[in-house]
Amino acid sequence: MKRLLHLLVSYRGFMIVILTATVGSVILTAIAPRILGHATDLIFNGVIGRMLPAGTTKEQAVADLRAQGQDTFADMVGSMDLTPGVGIDFTAVGRVLLTVLALYLGSALLAWVGAYLLNIVVVGTIKRLRSDVEDKVHRLPLHYYDTTPRGDLLSRVTNDLDNLSQSLQQTVSQALNSVLTVIAILIMMLSISPLLTIIALVAIPLSIVATVLIARRSKPHFSAQWSSTGKLNAQVEEAFTGHELMLAFGRQQEVEDEFDTRNDKLYNSSWRAQFISGLVQPTIMFLGNLNFVAVAVVGGLQVASGSISLGSVQAFIQYSRQFTQPLAQIGSMVNLLQSGVASAERIFDILDAEEQSADPADPQTPSTTSGRIDFDDVSFRYVPDKPLIENLSLVAEPGHMVAIVGPTGAGKTTLVNLIMRFYDVDSGTIRVDGVDSRRMTRDDLRERTGMVLQDSWLFGGTIYENIAYGDPTASREEVIEAAELSHVDHFVRALPDGYDTMLDEEGGGVSAGERQLITIARAFLAKPVVLILDEATSSVDTRTELLIQQAMATLRTDRTSFVIAHRLSTIRDADVIVVMEDGHIVEQGNHEQLLAVRGAYYDLYISQFTGPVETVDDAGQPSIVEQA
Template sequence: MTGPRGPMGAPSQTKARSFGPSIKRLARLLLTYRGFMVTILSATVVGVVLNAFAPRVLGHATDLVFNGVIGGMLPAGVTKDQAVTALHEQGQGTFADMVSSMDVTPGVGVDFTAVGRTLLVVLALYVGASVLSWIGAYLLNIVVVGTIRRLRADVEAKLHRLPLRYYDTTPRGDLLSRVTNDLDNLSQSLQQTIAQLLNSVLTVVAILAMMFWISPMLALISLATVPLAIVATALIAKRSKPHFLAQWSSTGKLNSQVEEAFTGHELVQAFGRQAAVEEEFDARNEKLYESSWRAQFISGMVQPAIMFLGNINYVAIAVVGGLQVASGSLSLGSVQAFIQYSRQFTMPLTQIGAMFNLLQSGVASAERIFDILDADEQVSDPTHPQTPDTNCGRIEFDDVSFRYVPDKPLIENLTLSAEPGHMVAIVGPTGAGKTTLVNLIMRFYDVDSGTIRVDGVDSHAMTRDDLRERTGMVLQDSWLFGGTIYENIAYGDPSASHEEVMEAAELSHVDHFVRALPDGYDTVLDEEGGGVSAGERQLITIARAFLAKPVILILDEATSSVDTRTELLIQQAMANLRTDRTSFVIAHRLSTIRDADVIVVMEDGHIVEQGTHDELLAARGAYRDLYISQFTGPIEEDPEVVVVHGG
């Protein structure tokens, strides 16, 4: 089974864009909450600075302890210079150099009061950083959820502005996947990456500044691995991005196949195609598995690669830092703080690498959502619309041409008039353009040239709402939504009174079978109209059209899939419905349109004949051939008489 195709048979395609523009577009969406973003950035900056100062202050506490320990080892009653000189004389030059660079008092041990005050400062710094981080995360959650809510609303509004052509060429399951799965995935990706990404970038900058403050040499050693980390991340990200796009594209196609299989479940079973459906599902599921596995595996290589480079960096800093402590160039507390900074410097780089799979997955989903938002919309309603002075239902086609594909003509130079209150029947072989004709009346598609007038006004000069409020449709495929029978009828006019709804039900012969149901009009139907037959569903749709009170009525072969008795009820209901209305009836059963005021015969987008039933039979043309072909026997004819056997 394949996804739905449009009139031109072209499947929907997903067009991928580059990473950068999509990120910028997401950033612009987030910046609509400018005040929140400024507060988030400020809280994050201050929190990162506090976190960055904490190891430096903790290093000072280490120096206080170490200096006290060393001071207690030195003899009391001498100055530091005297103690250093004595150590040199004893041949302990390295120890003497270290003591000379330390803030010690010979004979004085650890000042635990100073150490305690310093640790309280460290605690205050960490608590302050945590509180600010919580505030930033809380506000960011508001921003992300609000942005997704707005994006979801934009997509919903966009769907109402898209032309019917878009839905004809886009698989329904894939479209639903974009509106649901991709939006949810984007929401999760933004929530899990933005705060961490912002914090990681600022942390790298703050820690780098502290590292240069402590030791430019060690800072340069730490930076040596950064270019390698960037190159590794860029190469891995470049290889993983196509797989993330394939993952979400495969998700949409799989959803489309599942939606088709379950919507047509009875048909699948009737033709014994369960095995084929399962085989196709397994193939698409396997393709989704492959793309998902490759995307996650390749992007997951970023974190271990950066951790490996960070460990090499850690070893180099520990060795060089130890030598500097031994030589007296740095204090032990400074080296301890630097090592802590080096781990913190590597950690955000590792986090950024780990977030790349989430970020790329989110951007891939964002691109699929942007495909909807960037799709061409239907032509806007006129700024100053016109409204017909009368509401009679006169329809005129004046030299109308239309084609789905530019190089494949369908309707060419069609001219037709439908007088108020008349019934116009449209017949012809499949693909002749019958349904297209009524789609043009409703402006589901716009004509390429020519004019369609409604009560003397060009339909393009009217708003779509004004045009469609004058029009009612009863289609071959009856559409009912999940709700009660009463609610489905009342859908035609939500402002209608209970009495008007009941009147519409009686005129359409709905009332007689609804009262036989246990719950009557409160019977709940599902989206497929379960609980009532196909003919009863059709009668409900006719009742809905009754309630709408249109002046123009379109009936698209509403009796093709029902039994004879129900067909008679539907025909009676449609006869009632057509009273005093201009009606366009698409029919294949020509026996149902004998009383039409005008019968239009179409072939290849052209009107080849038009007239009454008797006139067209007498003309012995295309209509006569269609009419006779519906009877079961061979045709014997002479120039004057036509005899149909078997009918």
């Protein structure tokens, strides 16, 4: 709440005007019942005055009443401002009513000004908070996204922000108005009758105690509600993203069951949160009604005794109703406030998350762009107690193609992540053209690097726009040239709209292999100094794979290429093949050299190009033999 209020207070000028307008509106509203009570006195005095004999003074009328044994009535008449025999002064009553009308109109106008400006402040605050979250998302390290479910993150930056906006819009104005109203009405009540005020104040501590007790029980359920919302969104996002896989393995029922379980959990937490917090308002209203009865009874006795006027009691009763109303409003806002605070906590979790290390204050830039990459005694681990890469040294010469092979989990992709500075090394140094990559800005480092991942990523737009993403300043001729080099051009021209064919985020309308070719064309257009392909040819057919190899041979001239591959046929012509196991380089050399030593690479190669052959022996029994 302190952080939210700090965000609102940053609009100081607006908040001063809002506070002034709200105070003015509350004061005018608070004065009106007291003046309206004067109209009641004028009417009541006129009615009683007509009942008394004309031509006498008030003192004589009181003395006559006492003589008749009507002491209580005499006390009441003695405290009233009337003239015996004179009826209601409708002119004075009209002036009072017009005054009250003017007060209410002025109060409404000031309230509208305050609400209008407050809406600007709240919307502006949410806009700023949304921008802060967006900026923060771009400063978070890759590790954050690796450990946070995508659906939950999306829920935080969409659902939670929207819920916080709604909560602030519905509560800030009411809360400010309610607090000021309570203060103003309390002052007016004290000016009328301290005794009745004491009776009215009994409801406050009882209301506060009830609100605090109920709020304590409901807050954990609000936190669980929005946490369950994030988890449910994550599960739905995964189910939609992997819909085809779910259908292929017949897991619809399991997914539905999991959804039902999470949905039930969300329902239970939401129901409990709303039900428990919803008890605040009726509890406060009940206490307020008891208080109203007490004020009415005591006030009636005071009117009868002549210690207070009927108009004052009427005004006080109206104040007492107005006094409990803002308390009830505050109680009804508890659920909205707690829901908003629960969402704010989830948003602030993102804003407080540890950011990636900042770029150096005095960055260095390599004097050459040859593309030499030097790993010098590099060590890295994702989890502190689980070593991955230990004391790795490797040199990638300019223009060379470096292929990285090895079993799953050997550290191949991690090596690429370290080059791109998606993660920073724990120890050792990675130099790019002689400069420590940590002494360079990330933008400078990545501008020199082109990357094609195993999972092709396309955004909603045309094929042309997806390729041009690699270099927004490229001409149309350069985009088409990159498409031709990556063998995209031939299948694009066969499409009805050619390069203007629209793609959705899933790349609908083209095959998986064609999507991969488009991402490769994007990397070609960027003209990187260092080219990284992480299983980039895994989704293309054998013929297209050969075409890509030819294109890569042309592309890697004067460029350093890192190729991660499981299909060893794609890296036979690599200048250097690095074989990794458990984060260590166990072999290094070209294709012929590594085959000759008959080590780890030889075993990988033979396993891919050797298959089981079924034969039948002399007895007619099948047997399996290995054949290269």
